[in-house]
Amino acid sequence: MTAPLLDVRDLCVAFRSRRGATPVVRNLSFSVGAGETVAIVGESGSGKSVTALSLMRLIEREGGAVTGGEMLFRPHDGPAVDLARLDEPAMRAIRGNAMSMIFQEPMTSLNPVLTIGEQVAEVLLAHRGIGAREAERAALAVLDEVQLTDPERRMRQYPHELSGGMRQRVMIAIALACRPRLLIADEPTTALDVTIQAGILDLIRALQQQTGTSVIFITHDMGVVAEMADRVVVMRQGEHVETARTADLFAAPQATYTRALLAAVPRLGAGAPIYAVPRAGRAEDAGDTGEVLRVEGLVTRFPIRKGPFRRHVANVHAVEDVSLTLRRGETLGLVGESGSGKSTIGRSILRLVEPTTGRILICGRDVTGLSQQAVRPLRRHAQMVFQDPYASLNPRLPVHELVTEPLAIHDRLPAPARREIAAELMRRVGLPADSLDRYPHQFSGGQRQRLAIARALSSRPRVIVADEPVSALDVSVQDQVIALMRELQDEFGIAYLFISHDLAVVERMSHRVAVLDRGRIVETGPTDAVLSDPRHPYTRDLLAAVPVADPALRHGPRRLALRERRSPINPVGFTPPAQHFAEAGPGHLVAV
Amino acid sequence: MVHTTLSAPPAAPSLLHRATRLGAGLADVWADMNWIVRFTAVLGLVLVVLALAAPLIAPFDPNAQSLLSRLKPPMGLAGAKDGYLLGTDELGRDILSRCLHGLRLTLGVALLGAVIGLLLGGSLGLFAGIAGGRVDDLIMSLVDIQIAVPFTLVALLTVALLGGDLTVLIAVLGIAYWEQYARITRGEVLRLREMPFIEAARAAGASGWRIAVKHILPNLVSPLVVVFTVNISNIVLLESTLSFLGLGLRPPTATLGAMVGMGRDYLPSAPWIVAAPALLILLVTFVIQMLGDFLRDRTDVRLRER
Numbered sequence: 001m002t003a004p005l006l007d008v009r010d011l012c013v014a015f016r017s018r019r020g021a022t023p024v025v026r027n028l029s030f031s032v033g034a035g036e037t038v039a040i041v042g043e044s045g046s047g048k049s050v051t052a053l054s055l056m057r058l059i060e061r062e063g064g065a066v067t068g069g070e071m072l073f074r075p076h077d078g079p080a081v082d083l084a085r086l087d088e089p090a091m092r093a094i095r096g097n098a099m100s101m102i103f104q105e106p107m108t109s110l111n112p113v114l115t116i117g118e119q120v121a122e123v124l125l126a127h128r129g130i131g132a133r134e135a136e137r138a139a140l141a142v143l144d145e146v147q148l149t150d151p152e153r154r155m156r157q158y159p160h161e162l163s164g165g166m167r168q169r170v171m172i173a174i175a176l177a178c179r180p181r182l183l184i185a186d187e188p189t190t191a192l193d194v195t196i197q198a199g200i201l202d203l204i205r206a207l208q209q210q211t212g213t214s215v216i217f218i219t220h221d222m223g224v225v226a227e228m229a230d231r232v233v234v235m236r237q238g239e240h241v242e243t244a245r246t247a248d249l250f251a252a253p254q255a256t257y258t259r260a261l262l263a264a265v266p267r268l269g270a271g272a273p274i275y276a277v278p279r280a281g282r283a284e285d286a287g288d289t290g291e292v293l294r295v296e297g298l299v300t301r302f303p304i305r306k307g308p309f310r311r312h313v314a315n316v317h318a319v320e321d322v323s324l325t326l327r328r329g330e331t332l333g334l335v336g337e338s339g340s341g342k343s344t345i346g347r348s349i350l351r352l353v354e355p356t357t358g359r360i361l362i363c364g365r366d367v368t369g370l371s372q373q374a375v376r377p378l379r380r381h382a383q384m385v386f387q388d389p390y391a392s393l394n395p396r397l398p399v400h401e402l403v404t405e406p407l408a409i410h411d412r413l414p415a416p417a418r419r420e421i422a423a424e425l426m427r428r429v430g431l432p433a434d435s436l437d438r439y440p441h442q443f444s445g446g447q448r449q450r451l452a453i454a455r456a457l458s459s460r461p462r463v464i465v466a467d468e469p470v471s472a473l474d475v476s477v478q479d480q481v482i483a484l485m486r487e488l489q490d491e492f493g494i495a496y497l498f499i500s501h502d503l504a505v506v507e508r509m510s511h512r513v514a515v516l517d518r519g520r521i522v523e524t525g526p527t528d529a530v531l532s533d534p535r536h537p538y539t540r541d542l543l544a545a546v547p548v549a550d551p552a553l554r555h556g557p558r559r560l561a562l563r564e565r566r567s568p569i570n571p572v573g574f575t576p577p578a579q580h581f582a583e584a585g586p587g588h589l590v591a592v
Numbered sequence: 593m594v595h596t597t598l599s600a601p602p603a604a605p606s607l608l609h610r611a612t613r614l615g616a617g618l619a620d621v622w623a624d625m626n627w628i629v630r631f632t633a634v635l636g637l638v639l640v641v642l643a644l645a646a647p648l649i650a651p652f653d654p655n656a657q658s659l660l661s662r663l664k665p666p667m668g669l670a671g672a673k674d675g676y677l678l679g680t681d682e683l684g685r686d687i688l689s690r691c692l693h694g695l696r697l698t699l700g701v702a703l704l705g706a707v708i709g710l711l712l713g714g715s716l717g718l719f720a721g722i723a724g725g726r727v728d729d730l731i732m733s734l735v736d737i738q739i740a741v742p743f744t745l746v747a748l749l750t751v752a753l754l755g756g757d758l759t760v761l762i763a764v765l766g767i768a769y770w771e772q773y774a775r776i777t778r779g780e781v782l783r784l785r786e787m788p789f790i791e792a793a794r795a796a797g798a799s800g801w802r803i804a805v806k807h808i809l810p811n812l813v814s815p816l817v818v819v820f821t822v823n824i825s826n827i828v829l830l831e832s833t834l835s836f837l838g839l840g841l842r843p844p845t846a847t848l849g850a851m852v853g854m855g856r857d858y859l860p861s862a863p864w865i866v867a868a869p870a871l872l873i874l875l876v877t878f879v880i881q882m883l884g885d886f887l888r889d890r891t892d893v894r895l896r897e898r
Binding site for chain 1: 787788789791792793794795796797798799802806807810811813
């Protein structure tokens, strides 16, 4: 092998604070050959993003510094330079030119007041020494390369006029405009829907083949790694764990940590849980059908108001004619991409948003006609767990008050009694009971989600609506939280409405699934039946787009039908045509 | 958090028990301070004690004139007169005594004024943020009016019409800055209202009242403490301005501002008349700012160690 394009040796990075330097990357060594794709994987806090920023020497902006080691890079044919020792002007000549970077958040990494054309032309002007006219022509060519539709028009548009996927394409165009030798992609698809992600991954791969660029792919997603990388560097808490060829890593991981990480990755096709009527039945439930939630013809629309008189000009059709049922101890997975209305369904059921029409029965009680005041006592039967464990817990409440809040509300229990129950709940969700006086910020993300579950559990609800409860967590933590939720289900016979965009997670949790597209259920049925035998084209697209954590099953370039996303905004009084379902198997319904 | 580490207290804790708890709490606070905050805390305590004890410790009646000992410099300077520690003003009144009484009035007025502003502005802001819609529009247009009209002018007019009475002064100072509390509170409420933990509380079944008291108010404490402390300093200065313009309390009542105002004519020949009250104003605002900063950090549980 010829000398590598990038050779990192014993890299150390530290953040300085008043309490001294905190090392975040320790003695990391790896290399990237020409045209090679190397993935750096790890969970949060592993130092993978810090490594990427250090290579670009952007880490100084974040308050960190390279404290040791070298990063030998060949910006052009000839001798390598040590990136760790370059001064700022020399670094500037490399950034965006010989080495460039794509960031995670396509919504904020473009400047909102400059047109797309200006932003792409900017790098060309900075590094190519060409005129404005020429740069514009070159920018147009690059936008065409990243397969943006109608590039002439995009040139004149501003970032807010583009969707997330289109913006990420623009970011890639900017990164590749000067034909860099090395592209660093820091979680470039994490914020995107799976079908959009599939398109972006295909694009990066195609461009890499065309231009011979090397790629460092930073990700937490083993599926993406299996799809993209030639070699993998596994990191944990700032330390190098293992480097291996992708196929070898997945086939025979050497390090214990890598094995645990791979074992925790939810894999699509691993099989769904089988529903059994739970033993934990209650006396008053005996003899009934066990149905704890029934939703009939739920429609939720949000009015759009304009003008000085706030005239009602149109409706956003968030949920259209959704019906579902949930039995005791059962999990129904709601799957869909962003904007599919899955969260709105959950929130409508709990009357956190007002449904437009439809009937919702919780434990047989119709809650649709009730006033907010009358709904309140019923809330004890249906609790919710939210996605963001950082924002969904009041930072000012100590844990013992936080997890027993439903009891304070519904049973008006005095503080000492609540404290006792809180200790019991903490034990049940696997948190130390002596942490009752701590505050939410003193817990990690996974622990916080356990707190949220404990809170939901405290009023002994029949139904818990879990809105992306594990999406913000690392895979290993994700795995534990899912296991906990299933345990609690067996023990208490709780029914979950499990909302997620992640098909593999939904499969692990759900007895049945419902696939949502633009506010409607397009396919529903037993999890195994729907996932192994998808009938609706949308379900098929969704399944095809999921990256598989197995390099042997790597997708070829996918031909996903590029569906034009129809706007969910309709004029007032518009009623969409009714939906009809065909039966594809026992309980397996497909929209026709 | 003292009150939570103790196991459930009996129904009526004894006085002794409470006193120990208070003592432990204070020791806790003291341990949290660095030397500069400790210094300001002691300084603040001294100022408050001086203000409270002014009638007892002031060597002279603050308003007693003695034309024979006019414009005497403080002790240690040539021409000083025995007993007049900080010298005398143009009417022969003892500056130390006037400063002590002035401090008492200024502190009282500023504190009351700031509390009035907090209650008025805070509740209007809370109301605007929670109610939204027309109520919000109305309250926020009041805020805009308050910002647009120079308040000194309004204060001038009010005092001119109603007279330089203590109640009028406190009322004027109280409404001077309500709009700051209203804006901060409303903004915070709007931000908090969209936070998932508020929705989580609703999902748990909490009433609007409970959400406001248990979830929104505690999160408002930090920003409001900041406004409050900045505000007290501003009120001290506004009171000085009004008194300086002759629109504060009627002479001869001493406030720090009035003393600075009255002394300005003698600045070249007898600078001590202005120096002592001016220095006190400086100290008071400094202490309040420092302690406010400390208090904000302390009330924010999120800043505690993991």
